Amino acid sequence: MSGIEPSLLRGLPHFRSLPEASLAAVARLARLRTCRAGEALFAEGEPARAFYFVRSGAVKLYRLGREGREQVLHHLGPGRSFAEAAVLSMPAYPAHAVALETPTELVEVAGAPFRERLAGDGELAVAMVASLSMWLAGLADRVEELSLTSASARLAHHLLRRPARREGEGLAIPLEMAKKELAQHLAMTPETLSRVLRRWQDAGIARSQGTRLLVLDEQRLDALAEGREDLSGRA
Amino acid sequence: MSGIEPSLLRGLPHFRSLPEASLAAVARLARLRTCRAGEALFAEGEPARAFYFVRSGAVKLYRLGREGREQVLHHLGPGRSFAEAAVLSMPAYPAHAVALETPTELVEVAGAPFRERLAGDGELAVAMVASLSMWLAGLADRVEELSLTSASARLAHHLLRRPARREGEGLAIPLEMAKKELAQHLAMTPETLSRVLRRWQDAGIARSQGTRLLVLDEQRLDALAEGREDLSGRA
DNA sequence: CGGTGCGTTGACATTTCTCAACTGTTGTGG
DNA sequence: CCACAACAGTTGAGAAATGTCAACGCACCG
Numbered sequence: 001m002s003g004i005e006p007s008l009l010r011g012l013p014h015f016r017s018l019p020e021a022s023l024a025a026v027a028r029l030a031r032l033r034t035c036r037a038g039e040a041l042f043a044e045g046e047p048a049r050a051f052y053f054v055r056s057g058a059v060k061l062y063r064l065g066r067e068g069r070e071q072v073l074h075h076l077g078p079g080r081s082f083a084e085a086a087v088l089s090m091p092a093y094p095a096h097a098v099a100l101e102t103p104t105e106l107v108e109v110a111g112a113p114f115r116e117r118l119a120g121d122g123e124l125a126v127a128m129v130a131s132l133s134m135w136l137a138g139l140a141d142r143v144e145e146l147s148l149t150s151a152s153a154r155l156a157h158h159l160l161r162r163p164a165r166r167e168g169e170g171l172a173i174p175l176e177m178a179k180k181e182l183a184q185h186l187a188m189t190p191e192t193l194s195r196v197l198r199r200w201q202d203a204g205i206a207r208s209q210g211t212r213l214l215v216l217d218e219q220r221l222d223a224l225a226e227g228r229e230d231l232s233g234r235a
Numbered sequence: 236m237s238g239i240e241p242s243l244l245r246g247l248p249h250f251r252s253l254p255e256a257s258l259a260a261v262a263r264l265a266r267l268r269t270c271r272a273g274e275a276l277f278a279e280g281e282p283a284r285a286f287y288f289v290r291s292g293a294v295k296l297y298r299l300g301r302e303g304r305e306q307v308l309h310h311l312g313p314g315r316s317f318a319e320a321a322v323l324s325m326p327a328y329p330a331h332a333v334a335l336e337t338p339t340e341l342v343e344v345a346g347a348p349f350r351e352r353l354a355g356d357g358e359l360a361v362a363m364v365a366s367l368s369m370w371l372a373g374l375a376d377r378v379e380e381l382s383l384t385s386a387s388a389r390l391a392h393h394l395l396r397r398p399a400r401r402e403g404e405g406l407a408i409p410l411e412m413a414k415k416e417l418a419q420h421l422a423m424t425p426e427t428l429s430r431v432l433r434r435w436q437d438a439g440i441a442r443s444q445g446t447r448l449l450v451l452d453e454q455r456l457d458a459l460a461e462g463r464e465d466l467s468g469r470a
Numbered sequence: 471c472g473g474t475g476c477g478t479t480g481a482c483a484t485t486t487c488t489c490a491a492c493t494g495t496t497g498t499g500g
Numbered sequence: 501c502c503a504c505a506a507c508a509g510t511t512g513a514g515a516a517a518t519g520t521c522a523a524c525g526c527a528c529c530g
Contacts, residue, residue: 063379071382073375089368094375118361125360126353132367133324139374140308140329144298146381147306147422149487151518180476187382192518194478384519386486415508427486429510 003028008107012053013079014131022124025117030109035099041106042093048086050108052097054078057104058176061095072181075100084131087111088118146187148227152196154186156225159206159213170206171215199231238263243342247288248314249366257359260352265344270334276341277328283321285343287332289313292339293411296330307416310335319366322346323353381422383462387431389421391460394448405441406450434466 006027009015015023032055035041041052044063052059054076061073061082073095076082086093088111099106118125141161148154164173175182183193197213200206205221207214215221223229241262244250250258267290270276276287279298287294289311296308296317308330311317321328323346334341353360376396383389399408410417418428432448435441440456442449450456458464 071379073378085368085371089365090372094372118364119357122354122357122360125357125364129353129360129363129367130324132364132371133320135371136320136367136374137325137329139371139378143308143374143377143381144306146378147419149422149424149517178476184382187384189384189519190477191479191520195518198478384485413508424487425509426488426511430486433510 004030004032004107008032008055009053011079012081012107013134014053014081014127018127019123022121022127025121026109026114026124029113029117030107033106033108035104035106036102037100037104039099039104041097041099042083044094044096045092048083048090048093048111050111051081051083051087051114052109053081053107055105055107057099057101057106059097059104059106060100061097063095070184072177072185075177075181077176081131084128085135088115088128148225150227151186151188151192152199152224152231153227154188155193155196156221158182158186159215160221160225164215167214169216171218172212173215174212203231239265239267239342243267243290244288246314247316247342248369249288249316249362253362254358257356257362260356261344261349261359264348264352265342268341268343270339270341271337272335272339274334274339276332276334277318279329279331280327283318283325283328284346286316286318286322286346286349287344288316288342290340290342292334292336292341294332294339294341295335296332298330305419307412307420310412310416312411316366319363320370323350323363383460385462386421386423386427387434387459387466388462389423390428390431391456393417393421394450395456395460399450402449404451406453407447408450409447438466 004027006020006023009023009027009030015026018026035057041059042048042050056078059076059082061076063071063073074082082097083093087109118128145154145157148157159173162173162176164171166172177185179193180190183190186193197206197208201208203220205215205217205224207216220229224231239262241255241258244258244262244265250261253261270292276294277283277285291313294311294315294317296311298306298308309317317332318328322344353363380389380392383392394408397408397411399406401407412420414428415425418425421428432441432443436443438455440450440452440459442451455464459466
């Protein structure tokens with residue numbers, strides 16, 4: 001409520017090229033909030049009062065279907081923002097949000113005053129347009145991913161778009177969710193995910209190492225993602 | 236290139252509450268374009284030079300995978316806009332676009348001058364934010380849809396979110412794509428789609444009438460969309 | 471120590487895909 | 501106007517992928 005240091009915002013991708021005045025104005029509407037794992041930020045259907053930036057830790061956005069089935073929409077790490085669209089042009093949050101780590105540091109920006117500021121501040125509005133475009137691109141990618149009909153294609157597609165680190169013989173990709181959640185993210189069961197990884201290991205394509213994956217044969221992973229390779233016959 | 240009547244823009248949802256000056260400025264960057272079915276508007280990878288509004292007719296956005304497999308991303312009818320995100324913050328179009336009907340009337344807005352205008356025109360930027368938010372909500376919905384694991388749940392979910400018309404005993408939902416494309420849109424094969432519809436017909440839930448669907452039992456369709464009902468045992 | 475929950479594996483049921491044949495429609499050219 | 505090709509849509513039979521249920525190991529945490 002009382003505002004934060006503008007410098008805390010400067011590091012965020014959206015505001016990198018924002019004039020000092022705009023940045024200061026936004027900082028005045030923001031407050032820093034530190035959460036513990038499991039702490040809820042907002043619930044689906046609740047009036048959209050603020051949007052957020054992740055400074056450290058992680059946040060999960062999800063919906064609840066009937067019978068408590070949890071549909072994970074996104075995992076967000078440092079630098080990402082969320083709920084801008086809700087605050088800017090929707091009456092209520094379209095999903096639930098909880099912090100995943102202790103501590104998770106967030107910048108919380110009050111919605112109503114931000115909306116007012118936006119109309120008169122072109123530079124800020126352009127920054128928000130860029131931010132929303134980022135979300136759009138991400139979701140479009142996700143749609144493409146989910147349109148793939150085979151489980152291994154979806155997994156391969158997903159993995160190939162994660163930040164990875166070259167590591168000796170292969171590519172190390174950190175899995176930033178529990179396998180259970182990753183499975184749901186990719187519209188498959190945990191069992192299927194486990195078996196796909198098993199097959200990849202047997203085929204020498206990749207090796208599951210607890211919380212990360214070591215890809216040994218990038219080309220074949222690529223082929224799998226595009227449905228060019230099949231992997232059934234070659235047990 | 237030479238501009239169009241501002242009144243042509245006023246009808247579009249994005250610009251409903253835009254000041255006269257902004258509207259006129261955009262109109263100056265726009266031109267009216269009439270296409271025939273099959274006419275390409277832009278190709279994937281091409282530099283994003285303009286974005287569009289549909290005035291009449293319809294447009295299809297799609298990607299091409301290897302081997303010419305066409306992945307339909309969206310069908311757009313009158314009032315919708317597309318490629319704003321590409322023009323505003325991406326170097327190239329992320330998909331192909333073609334007109335689907337003869338005639339299809341479009342408003343084409345030149346990208347570069349629009350971007351310049353945007354920075355200084357807060358009202359316009361806010362309008363674009365609203366437009367992008369609409370896209371975001373639509374894509375989020377699509378992600379949720381594709382996350383459903385059963386074919387009939389995806390189809391039910393999809394149908395329940397289409398504009399429909401009450402019609403005597405039931406609900407008439409126009410299918411705005413060929414069944415072949417609808418199937419791909421829902422990550423299933425045309426055969427599976429056909430069989431699901433057959434089962435619904437046998438169960439008295441809905442009746443496929445060529446290019447439209449007559450829903451007889453909305454409640455059960457709802458149940459199917461949420462995985463509450465199964466429809467296997469009750470042939 | 472127990473408990474709780476994730477991840478793996480196996481056996482089995484079911485859905486969905488694949489391939490193929492057949493129908494009906496549409497549009498074209500004779 | 502008809503014959504024909506081309507293509508969407510349907511249906512069937514069999515194969516393959518995936519989901520379901522259950523058991524087990526294992527780590528983590530009280």
